[in-house]
Amino acid sequence: MNIIYQMPAKVIFGKGTVTLLPQEIKQYGEKVLLVSGKGKTSILAKEIGKVLETDGFQVVPFFQVEPNPSIETVRAGILLALQEKVDMVIAIGGGSPLDTAKAIAASVGSDSIMEELLGINKVKTALPVIAVPTTSGTGSEVTKYSILTMNHKKVSLVSTHIVPKLAIVDPELTLDLPRNVTIDTGLDALSHLLEGFFSRSSSPISDAYAKEGLKWFKYGYEGLLVTGDYQYRESLSMASLLGGLTINTASSGLAHAIGYPLTSNFGVPHGKANAMIMPHLFFWQKSEIIKKYKEASEILGYSDLCEGLIALNHMSDIEPIMSGFSDTPEENIINYAEEVVNNQRFMMSAPKTPNKEDIINMYRKLQWK
Ligand SMILES: [Fe+2]
Incomplete structure (x- = not known):
């Protein structure tokens, strides 16, 4: 090693x-x-x-x-x-x-x-x-x-x-943050912890940060969906910090790359874009990350990670379908997918390497069909 x-x-x-x-x-x-x-x-x-x-x-x-x-x-x-x-x-x-x-x-x-x-x-x-x-x-x-x-x-x-x-x-x-900002930013922290944990560039050092961060995230984020008490704010701040420490060496992953065009072209907040994509991405990657997938599920208290993330999105008022995205011309979807597969930084750390069609399929999951 x-x-x-x-x-x-x-x-x-x-x-x-x-x-x-x-x-x-x-x-x-x-x-x-x-x-x-x-x-x-x-x-x-x-x-x-x-x-x-x-x-x-x-x-x-x-x-x-x-x-x-x-x-x-x-x-x-x-x-x-x-x-x-x-x-x-x-x-x-x-x-x-x-x-x-x-x-x-x-x-x-x-x-x-x-x-x-x-x-x-x-x-x-x-x-x-x-x-x-x-x-x-x-x-x-x-x-x-x-x-x-x-x-x-x-x-x-x-x-x-x-x-x-x-x-x-x-x-x-962070005490006065409105609920939507807490959600958008908190789910960004979750994406750093999970993507960094699953990353090909992860190490036992970054994994230690990621696993600890997921515990702080669960307590803090779920608490903040109900009340804004300081102890939950503190926990989410710690989760965010640990997420940063995780990705600083392990890198974040393809949920970020897939989410960027949604933010740049449709104004979807960064964390929300990641949250919408993560269940589809991790379901697709599951065969390559099975041990860590189960570990993350356990830490977050889910029987299955993707099902748990879908439920968390629901609790966070995040719809599985992105309004306005269903009418996006196919040509644009292809361009976004090309942007993703050409993004070397994220492709290098991906635990399973997608082609353009795989990414297009993930974008389609966000459209009415
Ligand atoms: Fe991020």
């Missing part, structure tokens, strides 16, 4: 830990690009910015990140970071601000335009990134991935240089 394992992020987890931010970042300099979304998270980001200024930091706000961030948004952030000569990039929010911050840090650090950095291991160096997640799902706070949107397609930047130097995971920041 040969394993390469690298985990450079420092993680601080727990209630109220966001207050540790100023003292923890002093080592990285004085001038901060503070990255956040436009909505509610910008209020929190402003508050954090004020605290940082009181502690002597210079803060440059960049609160323009949209869901599924575009290359254009990243370019605007890069320009600001260069003009202001910032020392570090701090991201407050969900996966979108976190991934944007990583891309900005990579471009400024490597002195390269974004297009040259897309793909695997193109980044030479990056400004320090500090991540403060306000959702529990992406795990981006501990991963080497930045997922962006370019010309209606998801593109990725993969490099250990963009793993945040520090992740402050304070579950209190």
Whole structure:
């Protein structure tokens, strides 16, 4: 067994830990690009910015990140970071601000335009990134991935240089999340745990994270479908973190690749897209992952994983058929399937390699027939 394992992020987890931010970042300099979304998270980001200024930091706000961030948004952030000569990039929010911050840090650090950095291991160096997640799902706070949107397609930047130097995971920041965001992001965490567990690139180290994460997910997510109590928020934050630690080396899988066109073209939230696809994908992959399939079923308390996931989708108000998708021209479905099979990163980690027709069949399961 040969394993390469690298985990450079420092993680601080727990209630109220966001207050540790100023003292923890002093080592990285004085001038901060503070990255956040436009909505509610910008209020929190402003508050954090004020605290940082009181502690002597210079803060440059960049609160323009949209869901599924575009290359254009990243370019605007890069320009600001260069003009202001910032020392570090701090991201407050969900996966979108976190991934944007990583891309900005990579471009400024490597002195390269974004297009040259897309793909695997193109980044030479990056400004320090500090991540403060306000959702529990992406795990981006501990991963080497930045997922962006370019010309209606998801593109990725993969490099250990963009793993945040520090992740402050304070579950209190997730207390006010609305139910739909809890569902969309929570199911993304589940997809990381399951896909990472089944991945061809998994190892006993990543499996330990995945199996532990599934336990935290079950308790936290099922609790949050009923009530928003802190103990469930904490559990889902831990599940999300463990999901990030899982995929950082094991990689996520084809549910992500199949889901990306649904997000880019139909606006389906990322976690929801993954959740719709997972039962069909894992049913198709089952023969190749049978031992782990049973293990995951057991941890989640299901007699059969796919049946359990279908029931979980139902409890999460996710329909098995995607509205608007049934009328999609066949030509488009073929294009999406081509996008999936050409996505080397996900194909390499797939426990069973699909051809274009296999993927088309999975898309058809989401259509009325
Ligand atoms: Fe994901």
